[in-house]
Amino acid sequence: MTSLNSGNTQNPADIAVVGAGIIGVACALRLARQGKRVVVIDHQDPGHGASFGNAGHLATEQVFPIADLSILKRLPAMLMDPMGPLRLDWRYMPRALPWFTRLLLNLRPAPFQRTVAGIRALNESSLGAWQRLLETIARPDLLKEDGSLLVFERPDSGQAIDALQARMRHQAVPVDLWQASAVREVAPQLSEHIQGGLFFPRTGHFLDPYRVVGELVKAAKASGVQFIKHQVTGGRVQEHGVSLLTHQGSLTARQVLIACGAHSARLTAALTGKKVPLDTERGYHLMLPHEHQRLPFAVTSLERKFIMTPMADGLRLAGTVEFAGLDSPPNMERAWQLHRLSKGLFKRDLNAEAATPWMGFRPSLPDSLPIIDRVCDGKVLLAFGHQHLGLTQAAVTAELIGRMVLPASPTGVHALPAVEAYRLDRF
């Protein structure tokens, strides 16, 4: 078997990061800046997984798991309606059932509260961590810290909005209730039917999530990180490190960080012996290149259940959750459905000429918390399962991984969440 250690078998990398999504790349940069020799391995170019096409929303307000008990009532519709916002492919149902069972168990009051506390702890540190990270690469312009808005159209949704505002306030999420006139003032192109909304001032959006990965890669390379394009097929923890297998050969490193997003379960099992209940909530976007000036910031529709984010290359409509696993092909009709859903939300319909559809795999665990951990005597690090919030939580995850690797590093000066809630052994 060939060695991939840059021809240097005597001197393996300190840390091999598997996965060059936003999580892996942010961690690689952090570790390199802490003085580690880092190599990143991915069979795709960096940022071509879920991190490519997300909605770009720094969603610090989203402290509740995506599901609540109403999911039970919606199950028949999920199975029947291929275009619904939440979709379960009936062919995938047998494989999804154990995951769903765990999800439902996690909706009981005590685990639900643990989940909310765990998401909240990460989200509360997310904006500060991103500000620090973007400052270190001299690109604070990539993030617009201009808030986001959840609008509602039906007068009878007012009660749901009030209830949501109360729940969010209870979780210390900064939120303001806007009347219709306030919405009209800042987003005059939205329909007259908009009744008002909730504005979240401590949120923001990235102008191009893929570009963010690219800029972090550039900075990582400048800090000495090496990028290798191979698929990792397995691995083994050894006495003095970890060996990884690829189709092209093997690679050894003192430590390995698994950051393969929705594809992390296999390597985790190979290295730790632990079977994690990781599944994917597939999501879609439709990028509208002719719609630059429609919205000042990210706007979500309460009733239509999707988000619209103004980006450098146009307006991105994104959302929907589809349970159909990692292997079945995308149903791009779901991406086009986002355009149909937008009809009536604006005074003039959105122009979908030259629009591009996309599907990506959100990495989701049934308690809606990521795994961020250090196991196997510190030889294996884990950072995956960030579900709907991987972009939001990438910078704080990198700080946490940095602290796990070098507890005395300068990361310590920022208050970081305790990692107990994100441990592997909760499964």
Ligand SMILES: Cc1cc2nc3c(=O)[nH]c(=O)nc-3n(C[C@H](O)[C@H](O)[C@H](O)COP(=O)(O)OP(=O)(O)OC[C@H]3O[C@@H](n4cnc5c(N)ncnc54)[C@H](O)[C@@H]3O)c2cc1C
């Ligand atoms: C439609 C949609 C909208 C979203 N909107 C938002 C949002 O607004 N805000 C937010 O915070 N989050 C959002 N998310 C979620 C966010 O995109 C993900 O949580 C995040 O991108 C996960 O990043 P990652 O690095 O863990 O995974 P990925 O970006 O998927 O990266 C994993 C990488 O691992 C590589 N890999 C996998 N297996 C192997 C292997 N065996 N060997 C080598 N490499 C391997 C893959 O090629 C990939 O590059 C959204 C997701 C979707 C789908």
